[in-house]
Amino acid sequence: ASRPRAAVWLRRFALEAVLAPAYLAAGLCKIRYDGLADQFKGEWISHYLAAKRHESLAPSLNRRIAAAPALCALFSLGNLTVEVALPLASILAARSRLAPRLRRAAAVAWVGFHVSIFGLLGPNFIRFAMLAIFAADPTADSKPNGDAKPADARTHGDFARALAATALLSAWFAVQLRSDVARLTKSFPLNQRMEPSAAASIHPRRGGAVG
Numbered sequence: 001a002s003r004p005r006a007a008v009w010l011r012r013f014a015l016e017a018v019l020a021p022a023y024l025a026a027g028l029c030k031i032r033y034d035g036l037a038d039q040f041k042g043e044w045i046s047h048y049l050a051a052k053r054h055e056s057l058a059p060s061l062n063r064r065i066a067a068a069p070a071l072c073a074l075f076s077l078g079n080l081t082v083e084v085a086l087p088l089a090s091i092l093a094a095r096s097r098l099a100p101r102l103r104r105a106a107a108v109a110w111v112g113f114h115v116s117i118f119g120l121l122g123p124n125f126i127r128f129a130m131l132a133i134f135a136a137d138p139t140a141d142s143k144p145n146g147d148a149k150p151a152d153a154r155t156h157g158d159f160a161r162a163l164a165a166t167a168l169l170s171a172w173f174a175v176q177l178r179s180d181v182a183r184l185t186k187s188f189p190l191n192q193r194m195e196p197s198a199a200a201s202i203h204p205r206r207g208g209a210v211g
Helices: 004-034 036-041 043-051 059-066 069-092 099-121 127-136 156-184
Strands: none
Touching: 004 036, 004 069, 004 099, 004 127, 036 043, 036 069, 043 059, 043 069, 043 099, 059 069, 059 099, 069 099, 099 127
Protein backbone atom coordinates (compact mmCIF):
# COMPACT_ATOMS: atom_id res chain seq x y z
CA ALA A 1 0.00 0.00 0.00
CA SER A 2 1.22 3.50 -0.80
CA ARG A 3 -0.30 5.12 2.29
CA PRO A 4 1.49 4.40 5.58
CA ARG A 5 -1.81 4.01 7.45
CA ALA A 6 -3.14 1.54 4.88
CA ALA A 7 0.09 -0.49 5.00
CA VAL A 8 -0.08 -0.69 8.80
CA TRP A 9 -3.75 -1.64 8.67
CA LEU A 10 -3.14 -4.41 6.12
CA ARG A 11 -0.42 -6.00 8.24
CA ARG A 12 -2.45 -5.78 11.43
CA PHE A 13 -5.53 -7.14 9.71
CA ALA A 14 -3.56 -10.10 8.34
CA LEU A 15 -2.11 -10.86 11.78
CA GLU A 16 -4.93 -9.95 14.18
CA ALA A 17 -7.99 -10.93 12.09
CA VAL A 18 -6.64 -13.79 9.97
CA LEU A 19 -3.46 -15.49 11.18
CA ALA A 20 -3.73 -15.24 14.96
CA PRO A 21 -7.42 -16.32 15.11
CA ALA A 22 -6.72 -19.18 12.68
CA TYR A 23 -3.83 -20.56 14.72
CA LEU A 24 -5.67 -19.99 18.00
CA ALA A 25 -8.75 -21.80 16.69
CA ALA A 26 -6.56 -24.73 15.59
CA GLY A 27 -4.90 -24.91 19.01
CA LEU A 28 -8.17 -24.71 20.92
CA CYS A 29 -9.65 -27.35 18.62
CA LYS A 30 -6.89 -29.79 19.54
CA ILE A 31 -7.38 -29.06 23.25
CA ARG A 32 -11.14 -29.41 22.90
CA TYR A 33 -11.16 -32.73 21.06
CA ASP A 34 -7.97 -34.38 22.29
CA GLY A 35 -7.79 -32.91 25.80
CA LEU A 36 -5.24 -30.69 27.51
CA ALA A 37 -3.36 -33.64 29.00
CA ASP A 38 -2.58 -34.98 25.53
CA GLN A 39 -1.02 -31.65 24.62
CA PHE A 40 1.65 -32.28 27.26
CA LYS A 41 2.06 -36.02 26.66
CA GLY A 42 2.42 -35.70 22.90
CA GLU A 43 0.70 -38.99 22.05
CA TRP A 44 -1.36 -37.31 19.36
CA ILE A 45 1.86 -36.28 17.59
CA SER A 46 2.79 -39.95 17.30
CA HIS A 47 -0.61 -40.68 15.70
CA TYR A 48 -0.13 -37.85 13.20
CA LEU A 49 3.33 -39.07 12.23
CA ALA A 50 2.13 -42.65 11.83
CA ALA A 51 -0.82 -41.61 9.67
CA LYS A 52 1.31 -39.42 7.40
CA ARG A 53 4.53 -41.46 7.23
CA HIS A 54 4.10 -42.22 3.53
CA GLU A 55 3.89 -38.50 2.71
CA SER A 56 6.98 -37.52 4.71
CA LEU A 57 10.15 -36.32 2.99
CA ALA A 58 12.13 -38.25 5.62
CA PRO A 59 10.17 -41.40 6.60
CA SER A 60 13.00 -42.70 8.79
CA LEU A 61 13.10 -39.46 10.80
CA ASN A 62 9.34 -39.59 10.99
CA ARG A 63 9.46 -43.07 12.53
CA ARG A 64 12.21 -42.15 14.99
CA ILE A 65 10.28 -39.16 16.31
CA ALA A 66 7.06 -41.19 16.56
CA ALA A 67 8.89 -43.85 18.59
CA ALA A 68 10.37 -41.32 21.05
CA PRO A 69 7.79 -40.17 23.63
CA ALA A 70 10.05 -37.35 24.84
CA LEU A 71 10.40 -35.93 21.34
CA CYS A 72 6.66 -36.20 20.73
CA ALA A 73 6.01 -34.33 23.98
CA LEU A 74 8.50 -31.65 22.95
CA PHE A 75 6.86 -31.28 19.53
CA SER A 76 3.46 -31.09 21.21
CA LEU A 77 4.59 -28.32 23.57
CA GLY A 78 6.02 -26.47 20.58
CA ASN A 79 2.68 -26.81 18.83
CA LEU A 80 0.91 -25.47 21.92
CA THR A 81 3.22 -22.45 21.84
CA VAL A 82 2.70 -21.83 18.15
CA GLU A 83 -1.06 -22.36 18.11
CA VAL A 84 -2.09 -20.95 21.49
CA ALA A 85 0.53 -18.88 23.30
CA LEU A 86 1.85 -16.87 20.34
CA PRO A 87 -1.57 -16.07 18.82
CA LEU A 88 -2.89 -14.92 22.20
CA ALA A 89 0.18 -12.80 22.82
CA SER A 90 -0.02 -11.33 19.31
CA ILE A 91 -3.62 -10.23 19.90
CA LEU A 92 -3.31 -9.02 23.49
CA ALA A 93 -0.03 -7.15 22.96
CA ALA A 94 -0.86 -5.77 19.51
CA ARG A 95 -0.65 -2.17 20.75
CA SER A 96 2.30 -2.54 23.10
CA ARG A 97 5.93 -1.60 22.48
CA LEU A 98 6.74 -5.27 22.16
CA ALA A 99 4.38 -5.69 19.20
CA PRO A 100 7.02 -5.37 16.41
CA ARG A 101 9.35 -7.89 18.06
CA LEU A 102 6.45 -10.18 18.86
CA ARG A 103 5.35 -10.12 15.23
CA ARG A 104 8.82 -11.11 14.08
CA ALA A 105 9.02 -13.92 16.64
CA ALA A 106 5.56 -15.18 15.68
CA ALA A 107 6.41 -15.05 11.97
CA VAL A 108 9.64 -17.01 12.46
CA ALA A 109 7.83 -19.60 14.61
CA TRP A 110 4.92 -19.95 12.18
CA VAL A 111 7.16 -20.26 9.13
CA GLY A 112 9.33 -22.84 10.87
CA PHE A 113 6.18 -24.63 12.01
CA HIS A 114 4.87 -25.01 8.46
CA VAL A 115 8.23 -25.95 6.98
CA SER A 116 8.65 -28.73 9.55
CA ILE A 117 5.10 -29.95 8.90
CA PHE A 118 5.77 -29.93 5.17
CA GLY A 119 8.84 -32.10 5.69
CA LEU A 120 7.37 -34.54 8.22
CA LEU A 121 3.70 -34.76 7.25
CA GLY A 122 3.55 -33.61 3.64
CA PRO A 123 1.80 -30.66 1.98
CA ASN A 124 -0.62 -28.96 4.32
CA PHE A 125 -1.01 -25.25 5.07
CA ILE A 126 2.39 -24.17 3.79
CA ARG A 127 0.74 -21.17 2.12
CA PHE A 128 0.25 -19.67 5.58
CA ALA A 129 4.02 -19.21 5.79
CA MET A 130 3.98 -16.51 3.10
CA LEU A 131 1.07 -14.76 4.81
CA ALA A 132 3.02 -14.78 8.09
CA ILE A 133 6.00 -13.13 6.40
CA PHE A 134 3.68 -10.50 4.90
CA ALA A 135 2.06 -9.79 8.27
CA ALA A 136 5.41 -9.40 10.02
CA ASP A 137 6.87 -7.15 7.27
CA PRO A 138 10.33 -6.81 8.85
CA THR A 139 11.21 -3.74 6.76
CA ALA A 140 8.29 -1.81 8.25
CA ASP A 141 9.49 -2.49 11.80
CA SER A 142 13.04 -1.29 11.22
CA LYS A 143 12.44 1.85 13.28
CA PRO A 144 12.83 1.59 17.09
CA ASN A 145 9.19 2.45 17.72
CA GLY A 146 7.87 -0.03 15.17
CA ASP A 147 4.64 1.11 13.57
CA ALA A 148 5.00 4.86 13.94
CA LYS A 149 1.73 6.75 13.80
CA PRO A 150 1.20 8.08 10.27
CA ALA A 151 0.63 11.79 9.84
CA ASP A 152 -2.46 11.48 7.64
CA ALA A 153 -5.84 11.73 9.33
CA ARG A 154 -8.35 8.94 9.56
CA THR A 155 -10.77 8.65 6.69
CA HIS A 156 -14.15 7.02 6.13
CA GLY A 157 -12.27 4.29 4.28
CA ASP A 158 -10.30 3.51 7.43
CA PHE A 159 -13.51 3.01 9.40
CA ALA A 160 -14.99 0.91 6.58
CA ARG A 161 -11.96 -1.38 6.61
CA ALA A 162 -12.19 -1.71 10.39
CA LEU A 163 -15.86 -2.70 10.10
CA ALA A 164 -15.03 -5.22 7.37
CA ALA A 165 -12.33 -6.78 9.56
CA THR A 166 -14.73 -7.01 12.51
CA ALA A 167 -17.43 -8.56 10.33
CA LEU A 168 -15.01 -11.16 8.96
CA LEU A 169 -13.75 -12.07 12.41
CA SER A 170 -17.33 -12.39 13.71
CA ALA A 171 -18.25 -14.65 10.80
CA TRP A 172 -15.18 -16.77 11.53
CA PHE A 173 -16.26 -17.39 15.12
CA ALA A 174 -19.90 -17.86 14.11
CA VAL A 175 -18.98 -21.24 12.63
CA GLN A 176 -17.60 -22.40 15.97
CA LEU A 177 -20.58 -21.02 17.88
CA ARG A 178 -22.96 -22.83 15.53
CA SER A 179 -21.03 -26.05 16.16
CA ASP A 180 -21.33 -25.60 19.93
CA VAL A 181 -25.06 -24.88 19.73
CA ALA A 182 -25.59 -27.99 17.59
CA ARG A 183 -23.85 -30.12 20.19
CA LEU A 184 -25.64 -28.58 23.17
CA THR A 185 -29.03 -29.02 21.52
CA LYS A 186 -28.07 -32.55 20.45
CA SER A 187 -28.99 -31.80 16.85
CA PHE A 188 -25.69 -33.42 15.81
CA PRO A 189 -24.45 -36.86 16.93
CA LEU A 190 -22.15 -36.42 19.92
CA ASN A 191 -19.88 -39.23 18.77
CA GLN A 192 -18.88 -37.40 15.62
CA ARG A 193 -16.27 -34.68 15.26
CA MET A 194 -17.49 -31.28 14.15
CA GLU A 195 -14.53 -29.97 12.22
CA PRO A 196 -14.49 -28.08 8.92
CA SER A 197 -14.12 -30.56 6.04
CA ALA A 198 -10.64 -29.29 5.17
CA ALA A 199 -9.44 -29.88 8.72
CA ALA A 200 -11.21 -33.23 9.06
CA SER A 201 -9.40 -34.51 5.96
CA ILE A 202 -6.00 -34.21 7.68
CA HIS A 203 -6.90 -35.06 11.28
CA PRO A 204 -5.99 -38.68 12.06
CA ARG A 205 -8.25 -40.75 14.24
CA ARG A 206 -6.93 -42.63 17.23
CA GLY A 207 -6.63 -45.78 15.20
CA GLY A 208 -4.16 -44.11 12.87
CA ALA A 209 -6.54 -43.67 9.91
CA VAL A 210 -7.03 -40.29 8.39
CA GLY A 211 -10.57 -38.94 8.26
